[in-house]
Amino acid sequence: MEQEADILATEEAEAGVEQQLLRGSRNRDGRGAEDAYEGPSPHAYDGAADELPAKKDNTWSAWLNRPSIAILLPPFLLLATAMGAAAVPRVNLYLTLICQDYYKERERNLPSGSFTPIKLVLGADNPECEVPEIAAKAAMFTLYINVIVGLLSAISSPRLGQLSDRYGRRRLMILSSCGSLIAEIMLIFCARFPDTITYWWLLLAEVFEGALGSFTLVLALTHSYATDCTSFAKRAAAFSFFHGCLFTGIAIGPAIGGYVIEKTDSLISVFYAVVVIHVSVLLYFGFILPESLSKAKQMLARDKWAEKQRKLAESSVSKWRLALRHMNIFEPLNILWPKSGHNLAKLRLNMILIAAIDFIMFGVGFGAMTVVILYSKIQFHWTTQFAAYYTSIVNSTRVFALFVILTVITRLFRKKPPPGTPAAGCDTLDTYLIRGALSIEVLGYSFFVLARSTPLFVVGGVVQSFGGIGSPTLQSALTKHSPADKTGHLLGVIALLHALARVIGPTAFNGIYYKTAESYPQATFTVLVGLFMCAWVAAWFITPHIAVEGAEEAVERDDGESAESQPLVARS
Template structure:
């Protein structure tokens, strides 16, 4: 057989026997028994296929490796031969990730109410200082504090939350792409530890502000937002968890893996507030909730450091470092200031507008529209949460326990939609409506697009209910309706990844992470500003604006076309392996 490139029908991922030997400089091949590939292992029509090797044969060829609990990874066999407890799997990451999301969900409402209480104290103290005849009831931590349901207090709280969100979000948008790139060179675990350290530092500052309110100003909590943003915040942590799943899960099962992480996220957000609310009710103070959050972060960091296997093998890390070194050999690594230039800041978004062979205007339109719908949905979720908490206190007088119960009910319904209704729709619903259970691996089909459109419409109806609810029961019912719109997020991300080849999935997720970080800044900025300007006048105005945003997302979703995707280029893989071989040879 010649040493030319093998035909496409042999597949780019055939396993090569490890014991090929060369004789002299003539390129003669001595075949060993391991070189024979039976039909069951990739041979064609029962014949025995043997891959030739020559001077251009890659030193590392892509293989399929089985990880813990039977998953198949598209790693290059780097984990073959290792014991089960050293093989990466999403099931290593899911339990501690759930613990982390429980801590994240548990401290959200108490932290917002702590900020409300601290700012309320400060607001009335300023009023008394300006007018010696002004009197007010003492503001007590952990109590309802009816006097804090003042429009001036609500406006100042909204401005404070806006400042914290902008600080954390802007810093996260700057560092998230860099942390993602670092994870390619130094492993996922190290960077996930870093992001959790930022959240850990923020909670430490919050505890000191709560424990010593007369010494430490509430504005020190903004320093906690700085630490959180500098370490990437929870957005980067989520993206890195998805990267871990991508490393050890094949494309055909990646949507299931993402669904597991979404389920863990909302399960944690559902259970966390219940636990936090119970702790607050029993102890009469919010401090133990933050202690619980810190303990969860410490445990997660310890498990990452000593128990969870790294999903990115050492050889791939070294290869990525060498590629980075060679790429910047002449010009040197880019400076931090250069990344602040608009052209460089938005560089990761180029994946959403592919050009060249295989691309088309329909593909670019789909990617842009899908990313827009995903970003709008995420932005509304980010902008709405803080508004819902302070609005429910202002309109209905809900305390921390009631708010935690509301969030738990809503997110329990969301988890039910993600883990029960969505799988049933993908299985039985698809078979009933289309007559088949086949799921396209490239592009999206009409059934998936309809799930996205219906989910966005459900969100729209839920937020429309928020706008007109004048009592707590109707407000809760609206939240339950909106929660089932959460089925659109994993479907959106799954459809997006099927528009590009597997080797570009990480780049695509990085672009989405950047958009999410920007949405986390822009959306709360706009909606907190609207609430601050309209509270006490026509307070539901902000929910009308949120409803209009979802309706815009629904209108965009109507323009998504099925069966459009960027085909995988075989030449790209061969060039990529050849470049890897050259780097290894020179290292």
Template sequence: MQRQGNGDAAAPNGRDRLGIDASPRVAEDTPLLAKADDGDSTTAASSVPWDWESDFEGVPWYRKPSIWWLLPAYAIYALAFGGIIVPKLNLVLTLVCRRYIAAQSTLHPDAPYTPVIMFANNPQCRIPEVQALATEFTLYMSLLTGILSAAICPKIGTLSDRYGRKYFLAFAVVGGLCAEIVTILAATYPDTVHYQWILVGSVLDGLCGSFTSAMAMTHSYGADVTSPATRGVAFGYFSGALFGGIALGPLLAAFISQVTGNILSVFWIAFFCHLIVLLYHVFILPESLSPKRQVAARARHKLEISSAAASPTSRAARAANFLAPLKILYPTGAGTSPHLRMNLILLAAINTLLFGASIGTGSVLVYYTNFIFNWGDFETQMFVGLTSAFRVVVLVAILPLVTYLFRTRYQNHARRRAAEADPDASTTVAADDTRTPGADTLDLVLIRGALVLETACHAGFASARQGGVFFAFGVLGASGSIALPLLQSALSKHVGADRVGQLLGAMALLNGLARVVFPAVFGGLYSLTVGGFPQAVFVVLSVTFGGMGVLSWFVRPHVYIEDEEPNRTTASEGYTDALAEELVDEEVVGR
């Protein structure tokens, strides 16, 4: 609900009926930066600690969650993910060619066929038939992983709200681990293990949520341990780790395969990377959701199940509804509003279109630059590597700097002025500006600016007739990489802490579908227009990004789900809070 003044009811002690903090919030007519939070409770003695910080008071440092615990593991995971993309495509091509040549030599024993040698250059595989079979098989792999991960991610997100994040992060890594095992077996024993077994690895990866689930759980973990004001920066760090992996992964894979003379070594290293990350998540990573929050989320879930039991729709029918998780984007009932629903739908639509455009144009860029500018592997790797490196700089350096200058610095200055004017007012200011519910105006300004840069980038791609100009527009578009993490952050600010996993799980569903649909759409468009107007795909992308920018202007700041009930209304809810408090006390005392 959109905040209008300070007349809304609040729970006693500034907490809602499930024990989640409900401190005074910022009004839409409040100045943009005067009430922003620096997100650092150590910057002033009077700062009010976040609820998650209160839950972990007295816990040893190695058991206290932070994005810095998760970021190194996510960087290793992203590095393995980026490092095997090209080697896996080449391996599939070799395995498909090996079977095709063997079949042709059996059908036509009189025709000369050169045997395919594993992990070597095989020019006999550069024929349309093999290329078509390899492309078709790769499409099946993408469809299986994408569809299954889209179906499973919302369920993982909802469960993680009730039972914690770390084990579901580990569960997502298990899928990649199984996929690497199958790939290694198919590459090591190509005559015994048919390459179609790789599809089993894709199925296992999809059933565990794949990279889509890992990304959603990572952002959920980050949302648990950051304030809304600093959440965009934290998500930017995660995106920086992702782009760093995409930039460095292929380069490291090429170097390793060159040194060892065997591309299989890349998959073994990826396997051990997944194994290390899995063990780290299980045994080292601190849980970000305290027992208190988990119990509160389970209590809310039981209430929802009780309400749904009265519905004429059967439970089986609800479970079979593939799109049912998207209901979180259209909340109804107390504490919601039309503005809230519009915000969630618009932000989700922009996020899905942006993610789909990013994931769906990778192969088009490679084919287009080869066709128009005659770029080879070196030029393409330089383009991808340098633009990804610039994205990392933007996400880990420029975005935090902008946030500090226009949010943290201004807020600290406002606090000092208030303290000088009235020493008794400093506590009030700190208590009032420790939370900024909903996306604030700074979030929206940055998102809109990033979409403008993306629009200009793709318009430049369409008009560029020289490779250097195309490269320059690629760097410009890299500046718009802040949009995705800021969109995820803005979405998470619209719902309560116990629904963040459910919301990001629903976004993972949309991203999983985009992962299937958009590559086919943009690839098909390019194949249809490459003979006459190859720039058509970039014209469509430019118009699409421009449309996203227009939609972003309909998103309102400081809109969120708000519990309007000032008091607990049932004994069971009071019992839930009491039980949660006991669990927290036991956890702190036990450690």
């Protein structure tokens, strides 16, 4: 009965929004819709369905038309699986293309007849390519790609994320997925016609992917979609669902990719399958996925944006200063420096430290991946299939840590606050989980530094994967330090930081490996151990239970149970 009352309250609130929008559009005294609106706040029922049917309807059609994370999880899992399946073959394909170009250049520069042509099998494990110089060139080329995608997505992601507040999440998901599809198609052309289309054309394809936000924006939009569909109390659990699906896809993807390569004896077949997945997901977004933001909320956001632009145009600020403000990609970071609140100094320190640690963990996870694959291939002579199976094992362990270990720890040790208790930052368990995850990361990368054989290196990867519980904990803890009505802004900032990490991480780690590949190839992992030690020290300065001003949402209760105990993927 309480849930039905919530649904009726939601419909009445949104009806009031739509009526006030119409009233605001007819206003003749110069006020916008934001000023004209005097009814219930459109955010009063955070997480409520935006366009629920008048009566409870459990039919299949009604379920598909009701926004929920259960509808978004399947295509997201497909995208993660495609990314995991193509990760190792992509690096090996880059290596073969660069190797082929390297030997062709040597053949052109040497006198005729003094060089024996080398026949390479594209994407196969060619022993001729397993030399440090070619591996270093491959690392630098991967660095160029990451810099292009990272910088462009850092610029575009916050703006596209804000655009989704005005025009809906679904449209922006479609737009961002198109960029990834273009990049995959170009890679197939380079692999099929290496003599005609040089691998440098891949950089142009990555320009499209980065300008449209890449997977970084897709991840942020899925979190925004989950924010629209769930209450504040369930938001952390929703994030963990997406993180779990992400690493599930990355875990099973390499195994699927390795199996496809083994059965078809063709590395390019993996990328054909990836293209099919991208097209299928685009069709799913376009024709099946319901929009999570109602027209009323979209129109309110558009009117607020128009009013803000009108005030800026009428202000005394010069046009060139306005242009510089629009070009400043760091302006959204202001949310990490709140202007008011209790214990303001500790609140700011918490937000900065948590964001910085999350930035490090994402940058290391993304930037060290290529180095691990190249290092293992050169040092231990791993085949493509074995590298794929290793990646699958490591990410399977990470999924186990997310779905089982983190869930059990939360159930056993997290104390439920009394009903009506306002949000008060991260709790003590969050800080313990963050410090524990960083300790595991230090131990895992220490194995990488010391390993001189495949078994010990694999053990290090498995140990390090348990540190995966840190990422959703950090992002959940960060949202607890901000009012609920600013969650979308905060998620845009997280996307911005992840995009920058995608540039800085690979730039630093690939650059280190490039310089030390011949003298001390373990240097990258040594730096990582030191970096995580610094993050571990910083985590001890995070203060739990810092009250957040403006976070009115309290712990919900339904029939004596907390909101977290209710089904996360059900909306009825």
